[in-house]
Amino acid sequence: MAKIEPFPFPHEIYPDDWFSRLRREDLFPGDAPIELDLGCGDGSFLARMASHFPDRNFLGVERLLGRVRKVSRKSVVGDLANVRVLRVDSNYAVGWLLPLGFASRIHFLCPDPWPKKKHAARRQMCRMDFLASLHSLLEDDGELLFMTDDEPYFLEALEVQEGCDFFAREPWEERDFFYARTDFEEQWLAEGRTMHRLRLRKLPRP
Numbered sequence: 001m002a003k004i005e006p007f008p009f010p011h012e013i014y015p016d017d018w019f020s021r022l023r024r025e026d027l028f029p030g031d032a033p034i035e036l037d038l039g040c041g042d043g044s045f046l047a048r049m050a051s052h053f054p055d056r057n058f059l060g061v062e063r064l065l066g067r068v069r070k071v072s073r074k075s076v077v078g079d080l081a082n083v084r085v086l087r088v089d090s091n092y093a094v095g096w097l098l099p100l101g102f103a104s105r106i107h108f109l110c111p112d113p114w115p116k117k118k119h120a121a122r123r124q125m126c127r128m129d130f131l132a133s134l135h136s137l138l139e140d141d142g143e144l145l146f147m148t149d150d151e152p153y154f155l156e157a158l159e160v161q162e163g164c165d166f167f168a169r170e171p172w173e174e175r176d177f178f179y180a181r182t183d184f185e186e187q188w189l190a191e192g193r194t195m196h197r198l199r200l201r202k203l204p205r206p
C-alpha cells in the first residue's frame with residue numbers, strides 16, 4: 001500500500017514499503033492505461049501529455065527533489081489528476097519497485113549520455129538487463145520510446161537492441177503521432193542538434 005502525500009504535494013507517491021513491488025492500484029485508481037516517464041526532469045513532457053490525453057495516466061520517475069517538486073507544481077496548477085511522480089532512482093524503480101506488466105508505454109527521453117568509457121554501465125539503454133526489466137513492466141504489446149541527441153549513445157543502444165529478441169523496432173518519425181516535446185529536446189533543437197528516436201514493441205519472451 002502506498003500513500004499519496006496530502007497538499008501541497010498530492011501528486012507525489014511515497015510507498016509505505018520500499019522493499020515490495022507497488023500494485024497498479026497504488027499508482028492510480030481505475031483501469032486507464034498508465035504511461036511511465038523515466039527521468040522525467042521538470043515534468044513538461046508529462047504535463048503536456050497528461051493534458052492532451054486526459055483518459056490516460058502518466059507516472060514520472062525522477063531522482064532530484066527540486067525537479068519532482070516542479071512536476072508537483074505543474075500538476076497542481078494544470079489540475080492534472082492523471083499525473084503522479086515518484087522520487088527514486090530509476091534503476092531501483094524499474095528493477096524492484098514498479099508493478100510488473102503495468103505500463104502501456106515507457107518513455108525514456110533525453111537521458112544523460114555518460115560519454116566517458118568508465119561510465120558506460122550508466123547508459124541504461126545499452127544494458128540488456130535494463131531492457132529485460134523494462135520489458136517486464138510493459139503490458140503485452142506495450143511500447144518503449146527512447147530519444148537522445150547523442151549519436152554514440154543512440155548507435156550503441158541500437159546495436160544492443162538488434163541483439164535482443166524480446167523487442168521489435170517500429171518506425172518513428174517526429175510527426176507519426178502526437179508526442180509532446182520535452183524540456184531538453186526543446187533546448188537541444190534550439191541549439192541545432194538532431195534527435196534520434198527508437199521505438200520498440202514488446203514481443204512475447206521466446
Ligand SMILES: C[S@@+](CC[C@H](N)C(=O)[O-])C[C@H]1O[C@@H](n2cnc3c(N)ncnc32)[C@H](O)[C@@H]1O
Pocket residue numbers: 038039040041042061062063064067088089090091109110111112182183184185
Ligand atoms: C537530461 S535530463 C532529461 C529530462 C527530461 N526527460 C527531458 O527530456 O526534458 C535527465 C533527467 O534524468 C534524471 N535522472 C538521471 N539519472 C537518473 C536515475 N538513475 N534515476 C532517476 N532519474 C535520473 C536527471 O535528474 C534528469 O532530470
